[in-house]
Amino acid sequence: MADFPTQAQIVIVGGGIIGASTAYHLAKLGLKDVVLLERHKLTSGSTFHAAGLVGQLRSNANITQLLGESVKLYQTLEQETGLATGWKMNGGLRLACTQERWTEVKRQATTARSFGLEMHLLSPQEAQDLWPLMDVSDVIGAAFLPTDGQANPSDITGSLAKGARMHGARILEDTEVTGFRIANGRVTTVETDRGPIACEIVVNCAGQWARKVGRMAGVNVPLVSVEHQYMITDRIEGVTSTLPTLRDPDRLTYYKEEVGGLVMGGYEPNPIAWGLDGFPKGFNFQLLQSNFDHFEQLMELALGRVPALETAGVKELINGPESFTPDGNFILGQAPELTGFFVGAGFNAFGIASGGGAGKALAEWIAGGRAPYDLAPVDILRFGRNHQDVAWVRERTLEAYGKHYTIAWPHEEHASGRPLRRSPLYDRLRAQGAVFGEKLGWERPNWFAQPGEEARDRYTFGRPNWTDAVAREHAAVREAVGLFDQTSFAKFRMVGRDAEAALSWLSAADLAYAPGTITVAPMLNARGGVECDLTAVRVAPDDYYLVAGTGAATKDFDWLRRNTPQGLDAHLIDVSSAYGVLSLMGPNARRTLERVCSDDVSNDGFPFARAKRINVAGAPTLALRVTYVGELGFELHLPVEFTATVYDALMAAGADLGIANAGYRAIETLRLEKGYWASGSDVGPDHTPFEAGFGWAVALGKTADFLGRDALRAAQGQRLKKRLAGFTVDDPSIVLLGRETIYRNGERVGWLSSGGFGHTLGKPIGYGYVRQPEGGLDEAFVLSGAYELDVATVRVPATVHLAPLYDPEMRRMLA
Structure with missing residues (x-):
């Protein structure tokens, strides 16, 4: 010892x-x-x-x-x-055998170029020249990454x-x-x-x-743990040490060279979990029994690609458990x-x-x-509360394993382990055609199908089947009033004598305002990057109500807790499950609310960026005068047991005012037009508020010091190395998803962080950072030059914007 x-x-x-x-x-x-x-x-x-x-x-x-x-x-x-180490940079091939897969590969090629990774698109013959043993009769095209390899x-x-x-x-x-x-x-x-x-x-x-x-x-x-199998063959004529690795996702298989033979494995759609009751003691350098029956499905697919496998000797079928995540x-x-x-x-x-x-x-x-x-x-x-249960984790993980080589469709949702966390409105909304998505276990309405419409997503790289439905919801919010169930928001309270002092250190915004004030409260790291994007409501001198995105629940709570200065009387409480949230948005929002509320909700009595305790249809409600869609809006936070009652009352009150259910995909199209950033995609720890275009939310001159202040002061007045900008494309058939490469005067300067369609404008819209690391840039630089976006390897002309695309003199939002 x-x-x-x-x-x-x-x-x-x-x-x-x-x-x-x-x-x-x-x-x-x-x-x-x-x-x-x-x-x-x-x-x-x-x-x-x-x-x-x-x-x-x-x-x-x-x-x-x-x-x-x-x-x-x-x-x-x-x-x-x-x-x-056995390292060989022999490159990697990826095949496409359907038009949908070829579109995916071309979009991946655009992504690779965006990120500075070399990737070439090849014809079937060019792919076969690199990998002569394969049959390419069904191959449409291939991608080759020369810096991939094996070890x-x-x-x-x-x-x-x-x-x-x-x-x-x-x-x-x-x-x-x-x-x-x-x-x-x-x-x-x-x-x-x-x-x-x-x-x-x-x-x-x-x-x-x-x-x-x-x-x-x-x-x-x-x-x-999931069982994962691959086969090792004897030597095969024509297999050389320089053979690239090969991924054939349409046949669910991969290949690499090993001692003149091939390793062939894959990801079957019906994986087998292992270790459900724990792992055997002393499970070291051990494999599981080969499961030839289960591997047969991959073998049949592989034989169509590599006919030489039919006569090749099999050294071993390796079956080893590996760890997989949800x-x-x-x-x-x-x-x-x-x-x-x-x-x-x-x-x-x-x-x-x-x-x-x-x-x-x-x-x-x-x-x-x-x-x-x-x-x-x-x-x-x-991860969040839904990931605490191993049975739920296993069910979702097996689905993810089975999708390892399926097409990664835009807006694709998981099907397993659902429904789990439900708003009180789940059944009501489902009966009205809601098509739900899931985030951190929460069921959230993405869009609403009308009678006669199929209430499910049909995945595609083109125009989705829910486009018209989202356009209807979008129009309702722009022209009348929409009602969103946003109960899944993460919601915290910071309470105690020193709550203001704690949040003043945590946030770059000035939170020393009177109760009833709403503040956009970015929270920064020491580099000045945005760690949390919260809405802070001061409800009392010693009580702040904090609202964050659904997916940020664990991350934001952790950041707040870890960075609250020690010794303060400031206590963070997660109250996410205690409150329902109904967001009433659109030019008729106030008229609808007035019919179920006797409190003064006029613009004078309830101005923008204020919070007010009111009663709505008998429910004690903390109402927030905010918007994420560019229209007059009220976020109604109320004890969860009142949610269904208030929803029914609002829908009845707005029936003759054009009220409509609306989902998260409409929120996305609306926010794109208004130029609101999306936390986590458009804004994150690598972006300062100046780079993201919301330096207005930073109070550099406030009395209290705050985390990240030194970095922002050092950057103040300096030329930026990147700047978030909006982009529109005139051709409405173009589909922007994010990661499309941004070109300025023919030079690659960045990629889109988010993308979608603006139904009021009738145009595709994207956001992304224009980068100029050497020498920096300013707004004049961003707004000058000719821009193009690379969409699935095709460059399309684009117009750059730094101002909101939809902003009718703030008429509706401030009405």
């Missing part, structure tokens, strides 16, 4: 590629007091049986960047450590482990974590079967055991339940592709106290 450490600054649990990469990068950053614990031997969990394909393209620029960091590392790691998972992990040791980290095998000691909201000691280790930070990289390890500390890690993205970041407890797990069978970059990002996160860049799609804070 003499060599066993009794304390360390950082303890990493798990010796797969993610744990080894995190240890390597932490040590390279100069954090020498790092100990990695592996219950058996390095790679003995799932890393040793990983297929080893390394692809980079994802739908998010920062995740693509993270995967690119893996490639950069794998290119140099062997030279640094002297241990082979040997065990070798890369061994090389990372050696690099970690070279830089001062310690690695202890045959050391099982048995529990944690926790004090004052953080882990103080890791208990092992060899003794305790006192520490400051724990990093849970335990792979498919990460949920079990997290549970020991009271941390929820939403992942489950949304198909991996999990990084600090757990909301504890301080100093980080997670790097749930890699959905692309842990080798992610390993280098994920370990680097996680190490920088730990060392710097914040994510190095916006990693929201993989942040553990994206």
Whole structure:
């Protein structure tokens, strides 16, 4: 036991590629007091049986960047450590065999160019020239990414482990974590079967055991194990060491070269969960029994692509369980339940592709106290209450696994585990044709079908089947009045004697106003980036009501709680489930409200950006005079038990005023026209308020200091490196979804962060950042020049805007 450490600054649990990469990068950053614990031997969990394909393209620029960091590392790691990694940059092919898939691939090519990733579109013959063994008779086209590749998972992990040791980290095998000691909201000691280790930070990289390890500390890690099979063949004539990796999503399969033969695996639509009752003790370097019957469906699809497989010898059918998550993205970041407890797990069978970059990002996160860049799609804070139940997580995860190679349709919704969280209006709205979407377990009406219309989404890259329905709802809000059920909003209260002081530090806005004031309250990180986009209502001197987006519930609560200065009498409470929210929007909103409310809701009695306690149809209501659609609006927050009563009263009161149910897709088309940003897509931690165009919400001169103020003061008056702008296209048939490349005078300057259609304008609308890192830019630069948008590899002329597209002299909003 003499060599066993009794304390360390950082303890990493798990010796797969993610744990080894995190240890390597932490040590390279100069954090020498790092100990990695592996219950058996390095790679003995799932890393040793990983297929080893390394692809980079994802739908998010920062995740693509993270995967690119893996490639950069794998290119140099062997030279640094002297241990082979098996890395080959032999490129990656992706096939398209239907017109819909070809559209998806062309949109992916646009995304790749937006993010600076090289990707070429090929004809079937050009693809076959790179991969001669395949039959291309059904192929329409292909994409080739020359910087993709493949690696040997065990070798890369061994090389990372050696690099970690070279830089001062310690690695202890045959050391099982048995529990944690926790004090004052953080882990103080890791208990092992060899003794305790006192520490400051724990990093849970335990792979498919990460949920079990997290549970020991009271941390929820939403992942489950799924069987994943691939076949290894004997040598096949014509298979060379330079053969690119191949993904054939229409046939659900992937391929890579291995010792002159092929590895072929895939993602079947009927996956098999594993470990439902826990994992067998001593499950190390073990595989599951090969399931040839289940693999047959993939084999039949593969034979049509690679006829040589019919006569090839089969060395082995590998069946290894791997960890998968409910949304198909991996999990990084600090757990909301504890301080100093980080997670790097749930890699959905692309842990080798992610390993280098994920370990680097996680190490920088730990060392710097914040994510190095916006990693929201993989942040553990994206999960919520619905992810606490493992049965629900498993059901959703199996659906996500089955969709791994299906077309990623725009606006696609999951079907599993629904309905779960429902507003009191769910049944009423469903009976009236509501087609629901789901976010963080909440059922939310996306649009409403009229009698005779099919009340379901039909997915397409073209004009969706719900376009006319959303246009009706859009018109109702513009011309009459629409009623939205937004009960799913995240809602918090900050209460206590020092509530104002706490929020004054947390927010860049001035919140020292009298009760009844509503403030757009951006909350920034130390770099000046927007971490939270909240609406703050001061309801009393010691009480603030805070409203956030549905999907931000965990993230925003965590940010507020962690960054509230210690010692203040300020207490954060999540009241999301206590209140229903009905948003009454449109020029007839006031007339409708007046019919069920005796309080003064006139413009003089209830001006814009004010909150007022009123009674609506007998319900005590906190009414907010705000809008996200560019029209006169009232957000009605009321105890949840009154929601149905007030809804019925409003619908009856507005019947002759043109009132209509409206859903979230209409909110999107309306906000696009009005130029309101979408938090999480248009605005996030990598964007300052100045860059996002709402510097007006920042009170740099307020008396109270606030988080991010120094960064904003340093940036004030300087030329921006990027600026959020709006874009319209005159051709109404063009479909903007986001990630389309922005060209200015023929030069690539950015990509759209969101896109859609404005039914009042009759035009496609998108928003995105115009970037000019060298020399910076100003509004004159943005507004000059000729713009084009690359839509599925076709450039279309676009007009740039910095002012709202729909703004009839604020007539309706301020009426």
